[in-house]
Amino acid sequence: MKTINSWKVEMLLISRSLWTWLVFVAAAIVVVIQYQTHLEMNDPGRAVTSTAFIVLGGLFASMILGLTLVRNEHVSSSYELFHVIDRGYFAKIWGKWLALLTCVVTFSAIAALILFCMYFIYNVPSVFYSQAVFYLLLYWVIPFLVAGMVGMVSGLLMRSRLVFAVLTVIWLLTGPLNYDIFSQFFFLVPSVDPTPLMDFLNLGQTNPYEPFDPIYGFPMEIPRWIQKGIIGLGAAGFFILTAIIKCKVKFTMRWAIVFAVMVLSLTWLSAEYAKESQVIYTGNRKYGVLGYDWHYYKKHPVPSIQDQVPFDVSSYDVKLNVYRKLSVNLDMVVVPREKGRKLVFTLYRDLKVKKVTSNGNSLSYRQSGDQIEVQLSTPINLGESLPIHFEYEGISSPFYFANEQAVMLPGYYAWLPVPGAHPVMRYEESLLFPNDLSPKAPVHYRLTYEGPEPLYSNLKKTGENRFEDTVAGGITLVGGKYVTSRTVNGTTFVYPKSFYKLESELEEMERNYRGAVQLVSNDLWISKKQDSKILFLLSLQDESETTHLLWHSDRYAILKIQQFFNDDSRLLKDRAFFIRLTASSFVKSSPSGQEIQNLFSDAYLYWVEQREPGWVQDGRSGMSQALERKRKTLEMMQGTLDQKQLNQLKEEISIYEDVIKYVNEKNTREIREFFRDFHFALNQPKTLTWDEVRKLMKEGE
Amino acid sequence: MDVLRISGLVKDYGKQRALNHVDLVIEPGMFGLLGPNGAGKTTLMRILTTLITPTEGTVQYGDLNWKDASSVRKIIGYLPQKFSVYKQIRVDEALKHIAVLKGVEKIENTVQSVLDKVNLTEHARKKIGQLSGGMLRRVGIAQAILGNPKIIVVDEPTAGLDPEERIRFRKLLRSLGKDSIVIISTHIVEDIETTCQKVAILHTGNVIKEGSAEEIARAAEGKVWETTVSQDEFYDLADEWEVLSSYKREDRVEARILSDVPPPDAKPVAATLEDGYLYLMKSREKVT
Numbered sequence: 001m002k003t004i005n006s007w008k009v010e011m012l013l014i015s016r017s018l019w020t021w022l023v024f025v026a027a028a029i030v031v032v033i034q035y036q037t038h039l040e041m042n043d044p045g046r047a048v049t050s051t052a053f054i055v056l057g058g059l060f061a062s063m064i065l066g067l068t069l070v071r072n073e074h075v076s077s078s079y080e081l082f083h084v085i086d087r088g089y090f091a092k093i094w095g096k097w098l099a100l101l102t103c104v105v106t107f108s109a110i111a112a113l114i115l116f117c118m119y120f121i122y123n124v125p126s127v128f129y130s131q132a133v134f135y136l137l138l139y140w141v142i143p144f145l146v147a148g149m150v151g152m153v154s155g156l157l158m159r160s161r162l163v164f165a166v167l168t169v170i171w172l173l174t175g176p177l178n179y180d181i182f183s184q185f186f187f188l189v190p191s192v193d194p195t196p197l198m199d200f201l202n203l204g205q206t207n208p209y210e211p212f213d214p215i216y217g218f219p220m221e222i223p224r225w226i227q228k229g230i231i232g233l234g235a236a237g238f239f240i241l242t243a244i245i246k247c248k249v250k251f252t253m254r255w256a257i258v259f260a261v262m263v264l265s266l267t268w269l270s271a272e273y274a275k276e277s278q279v280i281y282t283g284n285r286k287y288g289v290l291g292y293d294w295h296y297y298k299k300h301p302v303p304s305i306q307d308q309v310p311f312d313v314s315s316y317d318v319k320l321n322v323y324r325k326l327s328v329n330l331d332m333v334v335v336p337r338e339k340g341r342k343l344v345f346t347l348y349r350d351l352k353v354k355k356v357t358s359n360g361n362s363l364s365y366r367q368s369g370d371q372i373e374v375q376l377s378t379p380i381n382l383g384e385s386l387p388i389h390f391e392y393e394g395i396s397s398p399f400y401f402a403n404e405q406a407v408m409l410p411g412y413y414a415w416l417p418v419p420g421a422h423p424v425m426r427y428e429e430s431l432l433f434p435n436d437l438s439p440k441a442p443v444h445y446r447l448t449y450e451g452p453e454p455l456y457s458n459l460k461k462t463g464e465n466r467f468e469d470t471v472a473g474g475i476t477l478v479g480g481k482y483v484t485s486r487t488v489n490g491t492t493f494v495y496p497k498s499f500y501k502l503e504s505e506l507e508e509m510e511r512n513y514r515g516a517v518q519l520v521s522n523d524l525w526i527s528k529k530q531d532s533k534i535l536f537l538l539s540l541q542d543e544s545e546t547t548h549l550l551w552h553s554d555r556y557a558i559l560k561i562q563q564f565f566n567d568d569s570r571l572l573k574d575r576a577f578f579i580r581l582t583a584s585s586f587v588k589s590s591p592s593g594q595e596i597q598n599l600f601s602d603a604y605l606y607w608v609e610q611r612e613p614g615w616v617q618d619g620r621s622g623m624s625q626a627l628e629r630k631r632k633t634l635e636m637m638q639g640t641l642d643q644k645q646l647n648q649l650k651e652e653i654s655i656y657e658d659v660i661k662y663v664n665e666k667n668t669r670e671i672r673e674f675f676r677d678f679h680f681a682l683n684q685p686k687t688l689t690w691d692e693v694r695k696l697m698k699e700g701e
Numbered sequence: 702m703d704v705l706r707i708s709g710l711v712k713d714y715g716k717q718r719a720l721n722h723v724d725l726v727i728e729p730g731m732f733g734l735l736g737p738n739g740a741g742k743t744t745l746m747r748i749l750t751t752l753i754t755p756t757e758g759t760v761q762y763g764d765l766n767w768k769d770a771s772s773v774r775k776i777i778g779y780l781p782q783k784f785s786v787y788k789q790i791r792v793d794e795a796l797k798h799i800a801v802l803k804g805v806e807k808i809e810n811t812v813q814s815v816l817d818k819v820n821l822t823e824h825a826r827k828k829i830g831q832l833s834g835g836m837l838r839r840v841g842i843a844q845a846i847l848g849n850p851k852i853i854v855v856d857e858p859t860a861g862l863d864p865e866e867r868i869r870f871r872k873l874l875r876s877l878g879k880d881s882i883v884i885i886s887t888h889i890v891e892d893i894e895t896t897c898q899k900v901a902i903l904h905t906g907n908v909i910k911e912g913s914a915e916e917i918a919r920a921a922e923g924k925v926w927e928t929t930v931s932q933d934e935f936y937d938l939a940d941e942w943e944v945l946s947s948y949k950r951e952d953r954v955e956a957r958i959l960s961d962v963p964p965p966d967a968k969p970v971a972a973t974l975e976d977g978y979l980y981l982m983k984s985r986e987k988v989t
Contacts, residue, residue: 006798012794016790076785076787076788077783077785078785078786080779081779081780081784081786081799083752084750084774084779085802086771086775086803088799088803091802092802250771
């Protein structure tokens, strides 16, 4: 009764303050603008996640609100009066806490309501509604409440103006921009990595600049909830203790029980927090998606263990469990191509093998980097087959996540042990590229799955969470709340729900894709098996801009989609885009470099455009535009480039001019021959040079 | 009714002793604590209201010991020196809130009754920020008497009020002493003189005198003199003697003088509480 009445009075005071309404209205306007801006760009996820400045402002406002609430009695000279009433001030403190909670929840609820209205207007899929509520709870309600309690505790403990300095420091330390603000100070102590501490203290979303990942969804992994739980519980404990001391309330057995429960909960939460778990930190930071593997493969370009006996795997029976991390129980059948005792597999380095057995007997093994060397008790002969059982678990690459939120494991990525010693990724010209480690020959797979649902795979579904098939190209798994699928003209599209506007264009996209594959296959003499029946549209974050935009395998393909705006509809409807993409996709990890691959796909598209005049939409082909760009670069950068770079650029311009001339002058047969040779040469392990491309043109004559 | 018993009360702030073995027995009715600034009045008030704890000594009301602060707060009504509540809420809202916190039953009736008592009924719906100083003090009294506390502590009740408000406020205070112990702390002698049956005089943390107003006044008996002099003579008189007060009557000045020996041409007059208080203060200063 006392607490409720105190809450009512606090709410009365808040509602009668002009400042309240000014802050509320200003915040609501910012929220509306924020949502509107991103939804206009078709990004229902980013509308919510890129609210770092609102969160930062909200944290500060909550701290000041907390401080103001506990200082009300000092300001109104009624502090002593309430302290003389038995448990009067204590009841008021709880009333203030309830008022803080009311303000935080009301503001967040209004923000959610505005968001829902906008989602409704923009026809955003239902999954975003429920997930946005959880997001707001995790990144708005709990942080604002914690910040408010920090303000209250500071106000109770400190009377001087120093409290504002203290609150400012706490605010910056716990805000979503804490890493950016404080990382500069850590340069002074390079041995200390501030990332884990900063991430733990951060009450907002880590790296708020990053785009929303449409497959992964809102970053709400279990450890993030636990982190908020630990901070929230800690803040609550500190708040209650301060209130008890300041209000001179007797520390009764009831309070002792409350604190005992809190300590036990904190201990449990800390233990849970410490457990291995995949949390996706975006950006280029050491643990970020773009930084983690980049740093590793820059330092480790070659396999850690040398290849031994060449062998194949004829079947995999996989029991996959995905929850916080990836756990696999796997039975495979190994078929050697030579006699030998040591088998070397490639498996992503953070997936740690716990056990390797064969026919129930333990096999000794050594795991180093991406390699596992298994020592057989007796040599295996050619023509024999050997069952091997693997048990492993760990954190998948941040590029290819697998946790309680979502699963995105492409077939070319070594989340299953594959024969041979290869680095899972390669560092090239400051960029990181995935190596295609999928088996090229058909392999029999059986998969039993437990994890985020629904799950989509290139394997045939045989039951509830059971899949089985014999395919080349490994197993691709995509699962989670944000993924959906639709079959159009026999092609199944697996795509993020945030691409909802794309749904009406799937037919056109299917036509373009199918047409492009047909055209390129015919022109370049590529087998028809590339005609995929399943097309995964995935938000792959790897940095390869061309080579892996489209990855083909047996009966399925993976198309890397632009995730920045969740709107690739323009590109996906664009026939030229598909032709260029398809042409480049048939170049397998060419060592010749990006520029020469770009020339190939630009030139091929140019040829297609010349064959179908009037098809180029803006009257200028990609080839002409690329040439124009290079000329401009030469003009602008002439003074800054060294002689070698200048020569290289001039060479590129010259070859582009030559190719345009060649395509314009030669007949279809000659040009087709040239492109087939060019494509063949690019797929060889040897590096292709500009001169060799010229030579190919001359050979065609 | 029980009496409030203060025994051997000591309060130290670091090395500074604010109260030095204070012993008082306060009976129901109006009790005044008189003393200059720094005498320890506020410290004693804060101990009585449980805002601070004593270094030594006990405070007892019947069976209730001040160690049990929670129970003490249930019988205490307090009007702090700097009293106000939230400016944005109305008088009735503020009183109802305090009544709820005090655990008062029948809140509407009780609040109405205290509003009537302090003559604020017609201002009940005014916001606190719109009240005059006198009205605010009356709200202070209203909140202090909510729940019929057995002990009401009032700190510097008339500070900052205009003369008219003071008179009205003292009248209000007098009405409270019928059913409770009302302790008034002030340095304005008139407040005590017009309201209290019993007085204690505090000086540098010590109770130097305790008793009725008459008993305090008696301390200066035979030491208060009155004389009438010309304006020029008055300046010499003021330099030489302790002049308590003076009144100008046409071209002459009537002066009250505090002295152990009679000043020239002066006649003895009856001592008042203020005379007694000042005499005690002077005596104390001489000793220290």
